[in-house]
Amino acid sequence: xxxxGFLIALFAIFAGMTVVKTVPAxxxxxxxxxAEPLLDGRxxxxxxxxxxxxxxxxxxVDQLKPELDYLDTHEQPGIxxxxxxxxxxxxxxxxxxxFVLAASAxxxxxxxxxxxxxxxxxxxxxxxxxxxxxxxxxxxDLPPDVSKIVSTNLQKALDAVGNPGVFGVGAKKADPAAxxxxxxxxxxxxxxxx
Amino acid sequence: xxxxxxxxxxxxxxxxxxAGGARSSFTPALLASLLLYAxxxxxxxxxxxxxxxxxxxxxxxxxxxxxxxDFSPQFPGYPGFVALGRLALSISHDPLDAxxxxxxxxxxxxxxxxxxxxxxxxxxxxxxxxxxxxTLACPLLPDIALSLLSDGSGIxxxxxxxxxxxxxxxxxxxxxxxxxxxxxxxxxxxxxPSDAVLLACALLGALIALPRAWKALLAGGxxxxxxxxxxxxxxxxxxxxxxGLRFFAGNAMLWGNTPFAGTSARHRNWLGxxxxxxxxxxxxxxxLIAALAVLRRRRAPPAAxxxxxxxPGHMVWILAFQNPDHLRHLAPILILGGxxxxxxxxxxxxxxxxxxxxxxxxxxxxxxxxxxDPNPEHLPPLAQALSFLRAEPQAVVATNNGVFTLRTxxxxxxxxxxxxxxxxxxGLAMAKGPAYRLTTTRPENGxxxxxxxxxxAGEETMWLERKRSPRPDL
Numbered sequence: 001x002x003x004x005g006f007l008i009a010l011f012a013i014f015a016g017m018t019v020v021k022t023v024p025a026x027x028x029x030x031x032x033x034x035a036e037p038l039l040d041g042r043x044x045x046x047x048x049x050x051x052x053x054x055x056x057x058x059x060x061v062d063q064l065k066p067e068l069d070y071l072d073t074h075e076q077p078g079i080x081x082x083x084x085x086x087x088x089x090x091x092x093x094x095x096x097x098x099f100v101l102a103a104s105a106x107x108x109x110x111x112x113x114x115x116x117x118x119x120x121x122x123x124x125x126x127x128x129x130x131x132x133x134x135x136x137x138x139x140x141d142l143p144p145d146v147s148k149i150v151s152t153n154l155q156k157a158l159d160a161v162g163n164p165g166v167f168g169v170g171a172k173k174a175d176p177a178a179x180x181x182x183x184x185x186x187x188x189x190x191x192x193x194x
Numbered sequence: 195x196x197x198x199x200x201x202x203x204x205x206x207x208x209x210x211x212x213a214g215g216a217r218s219s220f221t222p223a224l225l226a227s228l229l230l231y232a233x234x235x236x237x238x239x240x241x242x243x244x245x246x247x248x249x250x251x252x253x254x255x256x257x258x259x260x261x262x263x264d265f266s267p268q269f270p271g272y273p274g275f276v277a278l279g280r281l282a283l284s285i286s287h288d289p290l291d292a293x294x295x296x297x298x299x300x301x302x303x304x305x306x307x308x309x310x311x312x313x314x315x316x317x318x319x320x321x322x323x324x325x326x327x328x329t330l331a332c333p334l335l336p337d338i339a340l341s342l343l344s345d346g347s348g349i350x351x352x353x354x355x356x357x358x359x360x361x362x363x364x365x366x367x368x369x370x371x372x373x374x375x376x377x378x379x380x381x382x383x384x385x386x387p388s389d390a391v392l393l394a395c396a397l398l399g400a401l402i403a404l405p406r407a408w409k410a411l412l413a414g415g416x417x418x419x420x421x422x423x424x425x426x427x428x429x430x431x432x433x434x435x436x437x438g439l440r441f442f443a444g445n446a447m448l449w450g451n452t453p454f455a456g457t458s459a460r461h462r463n464w465l466g467x468x469x470x471x472x473x474x475x476x477x478x479x480x481x482l483i484a485a486l487a488v489l490r491r492r493r494a495p496p497a498a499x500x501x502x503x504x505x506p507g508h509m510v511w512i513l514a515f516q517n518p519d520h521l522r523h524l525a526p527i528l529i530l531g532g533x534x535x536x537x538x539x540x541x542x543x544x545x546x547x548x549x550x551x552x553x554x555x556x557x558x559x560x561x562x563x564x565x566x567d568p569n570p571e572h573l574p575p576l577a578q579a580l581s582f583l584r585a586e587p588q589a590v591v592a593t594n595n596g597v598f599t600l601r602t603x604x605x606x607x608x609x610x611x612x613x614x615x616x617x618x619x620x621g622l623a624m625a626k627g628p629a630y631r632l633t634t635t636r637p638e639n640g641x642x643x644x645x646x647x648x649x650x651a652g653e654e655t656m657w658l659e660r661k662r663s664p665r666p667d668l
Contacts, residue, residue, distance in 0.1 A: 046616035050623070093624055122431045129263045139601055140590075140610040140621050148605045158264055166428045 036130070037067040038102055039137055045099070049092045057095070058087050068102065076105035100141050103134045104190040107150075110134070111157065111183050118174045124161045128154060131186075149189035156182035220319060227327055234330060235302050237570055238339045243294030246574035246653065248598045250293070250342035253279065257289040262430055262437055265598075269441035271434075273422055274351075274384030275344035293342045300346040301339030305329040307353040308529060312536045314357050315495045321536045324551060328532030333477070333561040334525045337652030340574075345522045348386025349529055352396060352504070355379040356497040356533075359400060372407040375400070376414025384422045388516075392526050395507030399500030449594070449613050451517045467518035471651060472564040473557030478524065480554045481505055481531020484538050491539075498537045501530045519634065521652040528558075565651040575656040576600075578646035579632055582658065583607060588627025592618035595634055595656065622661050629661040 041064050048056035061068075061083050072080045079102050086094035114127035132154050139147050160179035165171030187193075245251050252267035257279045262271040278300070283292035309326035313319060329335070338346035358375035360367055376397075383393050397415070401408050426434050446454045451462060468474040488494045488502035508526050516523040535551045573581070576596045580603055583589055587606055594612035601609045608625070610618035612633075622629040630643070633656065640659040647655045 043614055043616050046614075046620045050616050050620050092620055096620065096624065122433065125261075125263065126433060132264070136611075137614075137617075140608045140618070144606040144608070147601075151601075151605075158261075159259070164428065166425050 036106075036133065037064055038099075038106060039133060042099060042137065045095070049095050052090075054087060054090050061087060071102055071105045071109075075109050076101060079105065096141055100138045103138045104192060106134045107131045107190060108187055108192050111154075111186060114157065114161065115179060115183055118161065118176055118179060121162060121164050121174070124174070125158065128158045128161060131157075146189045150186050153182040153185040153189070157186070220323075224323060227323060227330075231305060231326075231330060234335075237568075238298060238301065238336060240570040241340050241649075242571070242573060243290055243342070244573050244577045245290075245596075245599050245603075246341050246576050247343070248596050251596075251599045251602065253342060253344065254289050254293055257283055257292060260429065262426070262434055269434075269437050270387035271426060272344045272385060272387065273426065274381050275347045275386065278347060278385070294340075297342050297346060298339050300350050301335055303350055304332075304335065304338070304346060304353065304529060307350060307357065308533050308536075311353050311356045311497060311501075311533055314359075314361060315497045315537050316539075317361065325533050325536035328536060328551065328555060328558070329529055331555055331558040331562065332525070332528045332532065333471075333473075333558055333565060333651040334522055334528055336566070336650040337522050338525055340649075341522065341653070343522065344386050345525050348382045348389045348393070349526050351378050351382030351385060352389075352393060352526070353529075353533075355382060355396065355400075356501055359404065359495075359497040359500065361495055361497075362493075367404065367407050367410070369410045372404065372410035373414035373417075376411040376416075377418045378414075379411075380415040380418035380422075384418060389508070389526065391511035392504050392508035396500045396504035399503035400496055402503075403494070403496035403499040445517075446515060450515070451519055452515055453513075462518045464513050464518045467521060468524075471521060471561060473561040476553060476557035477528055477531070477561065478509075480550055480557075481527050481534060482509065484531060484534035484550065487538055487540065488534055495537070498534065501534055501537075505530045505534070519654065561651055565648075567647065567649040572647075572649050574653060575634075575646035575648055579644075579656055579658060580604065582644055582646070583630075586628060589630055590622060590625035590627055591630045591632055592622050593632035595632065595654075600632075631659045631661060633657055633659065 041060060044063065045057060045060035048054070048060050064083075068080050068083065072078070079098065082098040082101060083095070086098050110127040110131040114124040114131075117123040117127065135150050135154060139151070142150065157179055160175045160182055162174035163170065163172040245254070249268060252265050253272065253276070255264075255266035256272070256276045259266050260271070260273070260276055262269055267276065275296070279289075279293055279296045282295045282299075283289060286292045286295055305326045308329040309322040312325035313322035316322070338349075355375050355378040358371055358378060360371065379393055379397055379400075383390060386393075397411065400411060404411070430437070444450070446452050448455065453463070468478050471477070482505065485502040485505040488498050494502065505527055512523045532554065535547070535554050538547050538550070540546050572578075576599060579596075580600065583591060583600070583604055590608040590610070591600065592610040592612050593600065597609055597611045597613075600607065608621065610621040612618045612631075622631070631637070631640075634654040636642075636655075636657055637659040640657075641661075642657050643660045644658045645655060646658070
């Protein structure tokens with residue numbers, strides 16, 4: 001009975017640690033596994049656009065409202081209007097272009113977050129991994145040259161984040177200069193003002 | 195009395211002659227088997243080392259930089275396998291060659307290890323040779339050797355675990371041997387965490403058969419498991435478990451083609467997958483029957499009992515959670531099946547065992563004959579598709595097989611991920627160049643431009659279908 005109690009306590013501590021760690025530290029989740037409304041909502045949006053169902057497309061964009069509000073205010077002014085215009089024009093290419101723009105803004109947001117948290121390995125790493133998820137979502141739509149630069153430099157940014165090693169063994173410090181270079185290359189390729 | 199003595203003498207002479215005959219016939223049989231083994235090893239080694247899937251690409255990345263969150267490799271990380279790959283990297287210096295060397299050596303170690311397990315269980319060299327040959331004839335052995343994936347390593351260390359178990363539960367065990375067995379099983383888990391159910395059932399079988407050895411077995415297991423988990427925790431933190439949840443849910447419900455996936459995402463089940471493999475039903479049914487026969491025996495040798503419990507456990511696991519598109523998940527069943535058939539002793543029905551083993555061998559050879567491409571120069575389907583598409587620089591491709599590999603090796607192409615079908619279809623519809631769908635499901639009434647055949651069982655043929663004009667119903 002005592003053993004069972006010990007096991008339950010151990011499990012509770014472990015579960016507690018996980019929960020505490022997953023609580024968002026800022027307005028949005030840092031977790032790689034956390035929900036990403038833009039990524040989660042894109043299939044509904046593109047399904048509607050493919051089917052020419054523009055009412056459903058509008059509803060899909062409405063589902064993204066909190067995320068688009070944030071981007072419109074902080075990262076990409078005019079992104080809401082870009083989506084609204086694309087839906088009004090019933091133009092699939094414009095919808096795609098707006099999505100690429102929104103995802104690029106998300107990449108900038110996460111890369112900047114990583115820059116600001118470079119001393120915190122886990123946070124910086126997850127933010128770059130998040131950037132990679134957004135890049136992966138639009139990789140097929142980007143011009144090949146841009147895609148190559150973004151992919152290569154996100155990898156370089158990840159390397160520049162460093163590595164805590166295994167209990168200190170093989171640890172590698174973050175390299176802010178290399179990170180800045182990689183970040184600049186990503187943003188320039190995506191046409192983001194730096 | 196004299197007559198009796200002469201009869202006894204004659205019987206003894208006959209027995210000695212039979213034993214001598216068996217001994218003299220075993221050596222040529224062993225030599226012939228080793229020659230066959232060497233020929234198969236050379237044939238496998240002469241294949242080009244080439245990426246056949248995204249999972250292989252992720253493992254390749256892991257040899258340079260281990261980070262599960264960054265898909266280097268994908269969850270659960272396969273740390274034991276990556277360690278083996280890095281060991282090979284110290285010899286070959288090229289990550290791709292190191293990966294190829296690792297999987298080749300692992301695959302080639304399986305038949306002798308299967309023989310060793312049976313020899314340890316039965317003490318009968320003929321049965322050991324039979325297990326060696328049945329494993330060598332396993333139709334999935336080329337896939338294990340050449341797909342650059344971790345499947346073989348998990349099986350190899352599971353067999354190491356079985357070979358370290360004592361022949362009988364009454365034997366004086368000591369501590370070291372079961373400790374090493376536990377460590378080997380845990381290393382199998384580190385190589386192949388996705389086979390956790392298989393390994394847990396094997397451990398359970400060993401614990402039931404060897405209740406006195408539980409401390410040593412668990413101590414050996416924990417001696418490997420705790421440092422492995424500590425390394426993962428040090429590198430990834432608690433995010434490892436979150437990524438695990440995301441990956442598990444995605445595999446079960448989105449891309450894994452499991453019974454829990456939405457019907458639109460599901461296109462095959464294990465029944466169809468086994469039925470479409472030549473000899474497949476026999477290759478699966480006989481091991482299951484052999485496992486049940488062993489489990490029914492009161493005093494089955496611990497290794498046989500552990501293998502017999504692991505086999506149906508793994509079956510249930512893959513039925514529920516593994517993708518039927520990947521026949522390599524059947525490899526533990528086929529290899530443990532060969533071992534159990536070679537080990538099996540049916541009371542009063544020796545010929546039945548021989549018939550079952552023969553039937554299994556025939557099914558394996560039948561499967562090989564119908565699925566194997568003997569030309570070692572041929573590339574995997576994904577690499578063939580790469581060569582084809584390289585000649586079409588304007589092509590736009592949608593696929594759910596090898597998206598990351600295609601993007602890495604064809605950086606000038608637009609590659610869409612068909613796990614997000616609406617996005618991909620829209621991308622194809624808007625393509626300026628030729629639009630293609632690369633798929634392992636043969637398109638019906640489609641405009642098939644090229645087929646890239648698989649080279650052996652477990653490697654699926656890919657078709658390249660041209661989507662002629664931009665249209666929303668693609």
